[in-house]
Amino acid sequence: MAAATLALKCASVASPHEPTRTGRVNTLPAMNSTPHTAAEPQTLSTGPAWNWRNRFLALGTEHHTELAPQPVPAPHWVARSESCAELLGLPADWADRSDWNALEVLSGNALWPGMRPLASVYSGHQFGVWAGQLGDGRALWLGEIDTPSGVQELQLKGAGQTPYSRTGDGRAVLRSSIREFLCSEAMHGLGIATTRALCVTGSPLPVLREQLETAAVVTRVAPSFIRFGHFEHFAQADGPEALRRLVDFVIDHHYPECRVAPVPAVALLKVVAMRTAEVMAQWQAVGFCHGVMNTDNMSILGLTIDYGPFGFLDAYDPGHICNHTDRQGRYAFSRQPSVALWNLHALAQSLMPLIVNANDALDAIEIYKPIYADEMRRRLRAKCGLATTQPGDAGLIDWLLKQMAYERTDHTILFRRLAGFNSAEGADNSSVMGLFKDRKFSELWAKAYGERLRAEDSVDAERCVAMKLTNPAVVLRNHLAEAAIRKAQAGDFSEVNRLLGVLQDPFNDAHDGTADADFPPDWAQHIEVSCSS
Ligand code: AMP
Ligand code: MG
Secondary structure (H helix, E strand, O other): OOOOOOOOOOOOEOOOOOOOOOOOOOOOOOOOOOOOOOOOOEEOOOOOOOOEOOHHHHHOOOOEEEOOOOOOOOOEEEEEOHHHHHHOOOOOOOOOOOOOOHHHHOOOOEEOOOOOOEEEOOEEEEOOEEEEEOOOOOEEEEEEEEEOOEEEEEEEEOOOOOOOOOOOOOOEEHHHHHHHHHHHHHHHHOOOOEOEEEEEEEEEEEEEOOOEEEEEEEEEEEOOOOEHHHHHHHHHOOHHHHHHHHHHHHHHHHOHHHHHOOOHHHHHHHHHHHHHHHHHHHHHHHOEEOOOOOHHHOEOOOOEOOOOOOEEOOEOOOOOOOOOOOOOOOOOHHHHHHHHHHHHHHHHHHHHHHOOOHHHHHHHHHOHHHHHHHHHHHHHHHHOOOOOOOOOHHHHHHHHHHHHHHHOOEHHHHHHHHOOOOOOOOOOOHHHHOOOOOHHHHHHHHHHHHHHHHHOOOOHHHHHHHHHOOOOOOOOOHHHHHHHHHHHHOOOOHHHHHHHHHHOOOOOHHHOOOHHHOOOOHHHHHOOOOOOO
16 A cells, blocks of 8 residues: 655655665675774673663664674773763773773674674655665664663664765764763753763774864663654665564554554654654753754654754854754754754654554644643743743743844853842842843843742742753853863863763852853854764
8 A cells, every 4th residue: 555645844855866765785885984904893701781682683684784893993991971871780890890891892892792783774864855775874783781771772883884884984083972972961961851872982093084083982872772764764665564563663662652542653653743842942942953953863762862063052043053064054053943843744754654644644743833832931931930920921031032142142151140130129130131232121121020030929049049950050062072072182081071070960050150151262163063073
């Protein structure tokens, strides 16, 4: 039976690169970068006492290719997240145990017993255009393990070529690996749904990007790395059975409540739309810009995934484009919520072989709009310390945001300082209102905000505590990451590790007044972040 087609408001654009739909690629493409000659990794006799589940293997050979990581020479530690290690139930000495040799294993040079490494295949829309088959081009699933926090998948990113590497070298450079590692843990610290990162290891292996850099491997952790693109792939290749198996797998392991719905695939769409709406509100409230919201970078669990040319807003600019490669601004900050909906349409389209009635699919993702709007309103109210809902609140907040956009006020600093607002009539609030050049605005808005706070008998000290738990002192601004990367490239990892500690605890008062919480330096304006990683 032919799948019904959704009338996409944001229909995919015919691609000049429309792929031939032949399903899996079984041969490696030509390499365009440093070949390596190291031997196959050996399986060690012991490792952490995890129960390896390797559930993804059961999906079928259309879904993946089993292959070993490709070793790197002379690996060394760059940084480790002990918070992520705790999530996995690892003991405190996990990295130091000579019998486990975690450094070699998490660099792709050895395996722990129970690991069954594989690369999965997916497709996707990149910058709105159908890109055909992609897949784990440089990520390897090591398997899934039982942990105190449920089943978690472990992945190495940068562990060498796979059948899905296309023209890529399968490697990741130290620069981008530190960015992914720090941002994963920073997002978790901010309370934003994200994949986690256990560690980064480095190697002197040369990797060619715009210039010669060195290789690194990030160990990523998540309950699932399945992306919208996995579904898009099987809507095009291998027939509806492979798609159905993938949907059943995701429902059984991650959304079991969908199993009893009249059409499980519709229920799945709805819950994914809800999760996606929540994570979008989390991003927008904190000023996070992903940079490459292609459908292959959209998690089926609503996690932030694939940290590349991301950025946190310095100045509040709704049109901010963090990815230098995104010349059209498709993924500009203020467009992220509507792009997420576009991506949900692409997911819905891919599930049509299992749904039949297009309206059911469209209705399911419709929930995205009210959930996103409600979540965003709730978060903005919390950012402003408003405990009750009163007429005029939306206008008051909108007025502030418009002025911030007009004056390019620093997003993080403004909301952090707003926590210290004194609501007494005529009080001096220059430490926050002085961030604006427009004196008239400062005076009028402060007056209106003070009145609004008094109208709900807001207690300044209590409100301050609550606002400081929602408005971080520190986010991973580009210049902070850049300073840590420059030192690391010179062999000094102290700044990566120091920054990790700060970012894991971003609401702590101790950061107020430090350089980490300060305005970006002038040189930060010249940092260009692109897809090159
Ligand atoms: P990204 O833009 O990082 O989400 O990557 C898009 C696709 O390209 C994914 O399928 C990646 O696995 C693949 N890819 C990116 N960089 C490389 C690389 N250096 N080697 C192999 N594949 C890559
Ligand atoms: Mg990606």
